[in-house]
Amino acid sequence: xxxxxxxxxxxxxxxxxxQKTRRNVFNPLASxxxxxxxVWWIFGNVWVWGTxxxxxxxxxxxxxxxxxxxxxxxxxxxxxxxxxxxTYTVIGLMxxxxxxxxxxxxxxxxxxxxxxxxxxxxx
Numbered sequence: 001x002x003x004x005x006x007x008x009x010x011x012x013x014x015x016x017x018x019q020k021t022r023r024n025v026f027n028p029l030a031s032x033x034x035x036x037x038x039v040w041w042i043f044g045n046v047w048v049w050g051t052x053x054x055x056x057x058x059x060x061x062x063x064x065x066x067x068x069x070x071x072x073x074x075x076x077x078x079x080x081x082x083x084x085x086x087t088y089t090v091i092g093l094m095x096x097x098x099x100x101x102x103x104x105x106x107x108x109x110x111x112x113x114x115x116x117x118x119x120x121x122x123x
Contacts, residue, residue: 048080 053074 045084048077048084051077053077 051072052070054071055074
């Protein structure tokens with residue numbers, strides 16, 4: 001074994017324990033970050049789909065009067081909505097592809113077992 005390959009692995013139990021501790025500290029940090037980004041994604045979706053372009057905002061709509069902060073630049077809003085539609089499409093396609101891939105793998109495995117069983121019975 002070369003000297004480079006040997007250097008990758010910890011030489012003592014202390015080094016391995018240190019790496020394990022570092023991984024355990026990283027997991028809660030990753031969980032908090034993932035939770036934060038998920039909440040941010042949900043609030044962002046609510047804001048983008050709940051906002052009207054400034055040209056479409058109506059004066060005196062609802063229980064309160066029109067306020068400048070209730071609208072968004074139409075180009076920016078169209079871009080954000082387009083990005084979200086693209087993201088939803090990619091997520092949907094990934095789910096469909098994963099389901100189709102799973103079905104193909106299970107069918108292939110079942111065909112392989114049937115062929116193996118029929119081959120064993122013929123011998």
